[in-house]
Amino acid sequence: MGRRxxxxxxxxxARQALWAYVFLLVPMAFFLYIRIxxxxxxxxxxxxxxxxxxxxxxxxxxxxYERLAGDPRFARALLNxxxxxxxxxPAQIVLGLAIALLLERVTRYRGLLRAVYFLPYMTxxxxxxxxxxxxxxxxxxxxxxxxxxxxxxAQPFLDSPAQALYAVTAVVVWxxxxxxxxxxxxxxxxxxxxxxxxxRIDGAGARALFLHITxxxxxxxxxxxxVIGTIQYLQLFTQVVNLNFTDQGGPLDSTLTIVLYIYKVxxxxxxxxxxxxxxxxLFAIILSVTLFQLKVLSRRIEY
Amino acid sequence: xxxxxxxxxxxxxLVALALLPAAAQQVTITYWQYEYATKVEAINTLIDxxxxxxxxxxxxxxxxxxxxxxxxxxxxVPAGRGPDVINLFYGWLPLYIDSGYLQPxxxxxxxxxxxxxxxxPMVRAAKMDGRYWALPTAVRTLALFYNKxxxxxxxxxxxPKTWDAFLQAAESLTRRSGNRFQRLGFGVxxxxxDHHLIREVLFRQWGxxxxxxxxxxxxxxxxxxxxxxxxxxxxxxxQKIGVANFFxxxxxxxxxxxxxxxxxxIDGSFAVGSIRNGARVNWGVAELPVGGxxxxxxxxxxxxxxxxxxxxxxxxxxxxxxxxxxxxxxxxMRYWLDTVGEIPARAALAQDPALASDPVFGPFVASLxxxxxxxxxxxxxxxxxxxxxxxxxxxxxxxxxxxxERAAQREQQILDDFWSKx
Numbered sequence: 001m002g003r004r005x006x007x008x009x010x011x012x013x014a015r016q017a018l019w020a021y022v023f024l025l026v027p028m029a030f031f032l033y034i035r036i037x038x039x040x041x042x043x044x045x046x047x048x049x050x051x052x053x054x055x056x057x058x059x060x061x062x063x064x065y066e067r068l069a070g071d072p073r074f075a076r077a078l079l080n081x082x083x084x085x086x087x088x089x090p091a092q093i094v095l096g097l098a099i100a101l102l103l104e105r106v107t108r109y110r111g112l113l114r115a116v117y118f119l120p121y122m123t124x125x126x127x128x129x130x131x132x133x134x135x136x137x138x139x140x141x142x143x144x145x146x147x148x149x150x151x152x153x154a155q156p157f158l159d160s161p162a163q164a165l166y167a168v169t170a171v172v173v174w175x176x177x178x179x180x181x182x183x184x185x186x187x188x189x190x191x192x193x194x195x196x197x198x199x200r201i202d203g204a205g206a207r208a209l210f211l212h213i214t215x216x217x218x219x220x221x222x223x224x225x226x227v228i229g230t231i232q233y234l235q236l237f238t239q240v241v242n243l244n245f246t247d248q249g250g251p252l253d254s255t256l257t258i259v260l261y262i263y264k265v266x267x268x269x270x271x272x273x274x275x276x277x278x279x280x281x282l283f284a285i286i287l288s289v290t291l292f293q294l295k296v297l298s299r300r301i302e303y
Numbered sequence: 304x305x306x307x308x309x310x311x312x313x314x315x316x317l318v319a320l321a322l323l324p325a326a327a328q329q330v331t332i333t334y335w336q337y338e339y340a341t342k343v344e345a346i347n348t349l350i351d352x353x354x355x356x357x358x359x360x361x362x363x364x365x366x367x368x369x370x371x372x373x374x375x376x377x378x379x380v381p382a383g384r385g386p387d388v389i390n391l392f393y394g395w396l397p398l399y400i401d402s403g404y405l406q407p408x409x410x411x412x413x414x415x416x417x418x419x420x421x422x423x424p425m426v427r428a429a430k431m432d433g434r435y436w437a438l439p440t441a442v443r444t445l446a447l448f449y450n451k452x453x454x455x456x457x458x459x460x461x462x463p464k465t466w467d468a469f470l471q472a473a474e475s476l477t478r479r480s481g482n483r484f485q486r487l488g489f490g491v492x493x494x495x496x497d498h499h500l501i502r503e504v505l506f507r508q509w510g511x512x513x514x515x516x517x518x519x520x521x522x523x524x525x526x527x528x529x530x531x532x533x534x535x536x537x538x539x540x541x542q543k544i545g546v547a548n549f550f551x552x553x554x555x556x557x558x559x560x561x562x563x564x565x566x567x568x569i570d571g572s573f574a575v576g577s578i579r580n581g582a583r584v585n586w587g588v589a590e591l592p593v594g595g596x597x598x599x600x601x602x603x604x605x606x607x608x609x610x611x612x613x614x615x616x617x618x619x620x621x622x623x624x625x626x627x628x629x630x631x632x633x634x635x636m637r638y639w640l641d642t643v644g645e646i647p648a649r650a651a652l653a654q655d656p657a658l659a660s661d662p663v664f665g666p667f668v669a670s671l672x673x674x675x676x677x678x679x680x681x682x683x684x685x686x687x688x689x690x691x692x693x694x695x696x697x698x699x700x701x702x703x704x705x706x707x708e709r710a711a712q713r714e715q716q717i718l719d720d721f722w723s724k725x
Binding site for chain 2: 137158264
């Protein structure tokens with residue numbers, strides 16, 4: 001009674017929670033200011049015309065989106081990004097799973113082999129891309145040397161509008177593979193041996209074991225690998241830039257991605273509004289694809 | 304006693320008072336350029352000279368990585384900071400002028416007729432709305448770099464003077480097995496300098512002026528223009544004297560030349576430094592070959608120019624004008640040539656006999672009177688248009704006529720976009 005005239009009486013738990021919030025506030029404010037606020041600014045910028053140097057940012061309504069819709073290069077970037085994703089994600093999931101299953105079986109040098117597969121993932125992307133440029137070179141590259149040796153015609157790879165996108169995808173898959181393998185190895189280890197033993201007693205073959213035990217129980221790992229992989233491919237940039245450094249996204253826009261399109265429009269051509277509009281479109285695509293994947297793919301997790 | 308001890312103090316005060324007006328007039332201006340070791344050193348030395356001549360002006364010199372240049376400027380604008388005098392690629396000038404970032408050069412200190420009399424003609428690319436907005440210390444032109452030993456091996460006693468001789472030499476020097484090249488007769492580089500070669504050299508030699516006088520219309524889409532483009536793409540598709548991306552990398556054509564794997568390349572005077580340091584071959588420089596129906600000489604010129612920003616007001620503006628005058632003077636240009644190895648922007652120096660007979664810089668200097676600087680409104684976009692036209696022909700077998708028509712339409716769109724916003 002009147003022992004505390006001012007202030008609210010709080011339980012110990014509530015007080016602890018309050019302090020937690022106070023401490024969380026600082027990183028939260030930082031995050032809001034550094035990440036969330038600029039995102040909103042990008043929305044605002046997509047409705048304006050700005051050439052990066054000027055002070056005036058004229059409001060133009062939907063004009064940037066209209067220009068985007070009418071730009072064949074943007075359409076090409078969208079289509080290419082879709083191609084990268086549709087080819088790259090399944091390729092790295094299937095290869096990653098196959099390698100993880102094989103690594104599970106070997107008992108000798110497993111750690112070493114795992115490291116070997118993970119190595120490309122740790123290599124700086126730019127350095128790897130420049131080495132791949134030489135590997136792919138029509139005139140000096142060992143790949144064409146090999147083709148030449150077995151009597152096949154030399155291939156242009158990165159210099160061909162028809163082959164370049166797949167050549168780039170192969171580099172990205174090669175680089176991401178180690179990461180996917182590690183995810184699957186962790187997933188495989190979490191499946192209890194008892195399921196397999198029980199199934200074997202019931203007379204299940206290797207195929208049945210894989211289809212009815214491994215695959216379903218690995219589903220959370222697969223969903224994770226698909227979602228992360230898709231986001232990686234939707235944001236593809238560094239490999240593409242460095243694999244054809246003098247004609248980025250070329251030849252003839254055949255390797256152009258959405259993010260590279262945004263970069264070129266913003267920082268080489270200084271049309272910030274249009275670049276911001278493309279960013280908003282990319283944001284919408286990533287958001288909807290991820291939501292869709294999480295909903296559809298994770299459905300079968302419950303057993 | 305008291306009087307005596309006070310005397311030195313009084314004297315000091317008087318001295319201080321005498322110095323006060325000078326100290327008040329002390330003005331500091333900021334100069335920006337991109338980071339390039341020899342240029343940074345050269346400007347530092349020039350600043351020391353300038354400050355010695357103008358004790359009341361202090362120049363702060365700041366540099367930025369080339370790749371982030373425009374972003375840095377953009378970031379400095381809202382903050383109200385940034386340079387008073389700035390070094391810009393001439394192709395960015397329209398962007399900076401339209402943004403209100405630059406102020407026109409005062410006509411009393413820099414009369415346009417004097418600029419046009421004294422400077423290389425390409426400097427006119429810095430003129431917009433009838434006024435000059437920036438001036439260069441040095442300019443660049445293109446030339447033919449050739450491997451002396453290889454040309455001698457092909458039976459030539461000097462560099463080719465015509466495109467016919469050039470083609471003959473290139474064809475005989477190319478080494479190929481199947482569709483793989485071991486050595487190029489010519490280091491093809493559409494993304495390097497070759498798009499400039501097509502635009503300002505080949506088109507003009509085929510009698511085509513690439514753009515209208517006011518820079519608003521693309522005028523190269525003509526039958527003669529098609530022939531000029533085809534003349535170039537034939538090097539890749541018919542005569543097969545070279546291939547793009549022979550050496551992967553940033554400037555692979557230059558690397559290949561320095562390794563002796565490309566007999567000839569076309570490159571800018573800015574490449575002299577790297578080639579001098581890196582070439583393992585016996586090389587020479589020659590003016591670009593003549594040819595085409597007109598049989599005339601033509602060249603592409605470009606430059607980095609110094610402009611005065613809107614930050615410079617009052618005393619700072621006066622100091623900036625003085626500084627600009629100083630770094631575009633004849634003596635500064637001579638110093639620049641000696642230290643940085645870039646050719647001077649003033650025509651008078653180009654006629655300097657010592658310079659004209661220089662085996663390396665001579666051909667670049669000789670090209671000054673007939674070098675055209677394209678009036679770019681969107682340099683990256685316009686470059687892409689012509690690179691794509693070449694790739695359409697060489698990689699996809701599109702007819703040169705169609706490729707050029709598409710290029711003209713795309714580039715016209717870029718020009719229209721720019722001029723409609725003004």
